[in-house]
Amino acid sequence: MLASLFRLQSRLLPPPFSNSFASYFPSFSSSSRSISSVGSAAERHFKYVILGGGVSAGYAAREFAKLGLNPGELAIVSKESVAPYERPALSKGYLFPQDAARLPGFHVCVGSGGERLLPAWYSEKGIELMLNTEIVKADLASKTLTSETDVNFKYDNLVIATGSQFVNxxxxxxxxxxxxxxxxxxxxxxxxxxxxxxxxxxxxxxxxxxxxxxxxxxxxxxxxxxxxxxxxxxxxxxxxxxxxxxxxxxxxxxxxxxxxxxxxxxxxxxxxxxxxxxxxxxxxxxxxxxxxxxxxxxxGGKPLVTLFKGQVKEEKGGIKTDGFFRTSISDVYAVGDVATFPLKLYGEDRRVEHVDHARRSAEHAVKAIKAAEESRSIEEYDYLPYFYSRVFDLSWQFYGDNVGDTVLFGDNDPKSANPKFGAYWIKDSKVVGAFLESGSPEENKLIAKVAKLQPPVQDLEQLREDGLTFANNIWCTGNFNL
Incomplete structure (x- = not known):
């Protein structure tokens, strides 16, 4: 089956909302959902607003619901026409000539093995899903987002999840x-x-x-x-x-x-x-x-941060955050592609463009928001960089950092019937990154552990000869939890 060629791990709503004001904003009894006229503009107020409707938005919404959310407190404001979905599906299963992936099959959060959040889920949780809504102005000082239809969205806490835009x-x-x-x-x-x-x-x-x-x-x-x-x-x-x-x-x-x-x-x-x-x-x-x-x-792409220029600190092309994804403005958080955050494992600030980080950073930011409200502390984000791809009948995973010397092991002959190979990256006599093509789930966990623990290595030729055995030996030395 063609579907097996692209083993899809992750990336429709009823007819999209119209652009008319009435279709976005029916009458609500709650004061948090009230609409007030401000000249020619309408105004909405929410305790939390997520700007962006991609992967991060869906995972953040799930985390808000998990940690406690009252109806009407949260809105997702999205330029897209459908509820958040697992974007990696678009370059994989969505393009199959047969048995193609289609919504609602890959709405978040199926990409990480979680519950699929259909559009009805947001309604059930009292979350407002503002689709087909483009924000053209952000005034962080007044906590106001303004849409192209001149609607103002006021917030107490903002999560910027605008992602990246392709280079045209x-x-x-x-x-x-x-x-x-x-x-x-x-x-x-x-x-x-x-x-x-x-x-x-x-x-x-x-x-x-x-x-x-x-x-x-x-x-x-x-x-x-x-x-x-x-x-x-x-x-x-x-x-x-x-x-x-x-x-x-x-x-x-x-x-x-x-x-x-x-x-x-x-x-x-x-x-x-x-x-x-x-x-x-x-x-x-x-x-x-x-x-x-x-x-x-x-x-390539570039992070969508234009709306916030001059209002928050930036670094390395993204919005600078702390280890909780809080920006230089305490009630504004940035997650996913747009965030330049402290990567604890390597002791430096980085921006990571990948769906795994988009999911995890969104969840961590919401945990931090709720913890701050309850005057309690949580651990800073501690992330192991992870990348993967699936094409034809191939599937690779990479963990860690690709710096230093490289040791290749296994069968990397493209003409082999069943090629299987990997690589380790070594810096300062430690393994800092690991790659594996055609690994089993268990073997992929092995290389993840190696990249996380950064074990010492002296003999590169022996490492080449040992290959996955080296990773297995590390696994057997003690407990490990990603």
């Missing part, structure tokens, strides 16, 4: 980048447009611009949909932010064996289109021209 080639001056059938994948509306194009251009040529997560996952998805796929990226190997050349060589070879062509060391310089505006070709900087019926761009 039109914004960086690439000629012809506004042609039809050039796609970006950020939300379910983007995914629906891509699915429609896949169905209408079946068997055509697809060009993937980018060699990171999105590029690799969408390259595999389009190949499974019977497209002639070419991937283009400027780097000397795929996923350079994480992979070593040796690790990348396996995946590039595997993709080549699947019939996917890879063009490295160049970028898209422009796009050609026909008389009706459909893309027909990608012109590369090195002079090559690639025919294309579909182009998918995945060249």
């Amino acid at each position: 080639l039109s914004d960086v001056g690439v000629q012809g980048a506004n042609a039809n059938n050039i796609f970006y994948l950020r939300d379910i509306d983007d995914a629906d447009k891509l699915v429609a194009a896949i169905q209408s251009k079946k068997g055509g040529k697809a060009v993937i611009v980018g060699g990171g997560y999105i590029g690799l996952e969408l390259g595999a998805a389009l190949k499974i949909n019977s497209f002639d796929v070419t991937m283009v990226y400027p780097d000397p190997w795929c996923m350079p932010r994480l992979f070593t050349p040796e690790i990348a060589s396996f995946y590039e070879g595997y993709y080549a064996n699947k019939g996917i062509k890879i063009v490295k060391g160049t970028v898209a310089a422009g796009f050609d289109s026909n008389s009706i505006g459909d893309v027909t070709a990608v012109r590369l900087k090195d002079g090559q021209i690639l025919e294309a019926d579909i182009v998918v761009v995945g060249v």
Whole structure:
């Protein structure tokens, strides 16, 4: 079954609310839900507001409900048209040619093995889900968010969960980048447009611009949909932010064996289109021209923090927080992609873009909010960085930090019937990161433990020879709890 090729771990609501004021705000008896006229604007007040409707919003809402929430206290204000869902599904199961994942199947919190929060769940908990609502102004001093329809949302506590926005080639001056059938994948509306194009251009040529997560996952998805796929990226190997050349060589070879062509060391310089505006070709900087019926761009993203510029401290491209995700304004928290937080394990501030951190940071921020209300303390966020991907019949996981020397072990021949390999990263004679392709759940726990405990290692050649045995020995030395 195709569904088994992308073992989906995680990422519709009845018809979306209209943009009319009445559809958002029916009459409420509670004073916390009252609407007051302020000139031409309407005003709502909530004890808690979550800005953003992605993964973090859903997990934060569940944590609020778990820790105690009165009806009408919490609102989620989201630009999206559907309740929070597990976004990783969009580049995996959502694109299957058969038995495709569809909502409501992957609403949060199924990605972490929890209860699926259907739209009705929010109503049952007294949580207001303000969909199709774009905030155009944030005044943190007056605790006010203003929507494009001139509605003011007042709050006591704000959780910023706005996530990231993809880098659009039109914004960086690439000629012809506004042609039809050039796609970006950020939300379910983007995914629906891509699915429609896949169905209408079946068997055509697809060009993937980018060699990171999105590029690799969408390259595999389009190949499974019977497209002639070419991937283009400027780097000397795929996923350079994480992979070593040796690790990348396996995946590039595997993709080549699947019939996917890879063009490295160049970028898209422009796009050609026909008389009706459909893309027909990608012109590369090195002079090559690639025919294309579909182009998918995945060249990175940037955190959505524009609304808060000059109002909160920023660092490393995100909003600076403490170990509880509290910003420089005590009643404002930032989670997920937008937060630059103290990563205790490495003693430095970092910003992490991954669904696992989006979930965990949201839950921790809510715990901190509730603890502050009750004048009690909780531990600071203590996170082990975790990344994963699933393509074709492959599945890798990485834990920790990818710095220092690398030791590769196992069978990384892309022509092998059952390849299985891993890597350790060693810094200051300690293992600080671990990677494993095609590991079992138990084996993935082993490498997580190694990355967390950072055991010493002296003989790199012996480490290469031991491979997973080294991790198993660490597991057997004592208790470990992620």
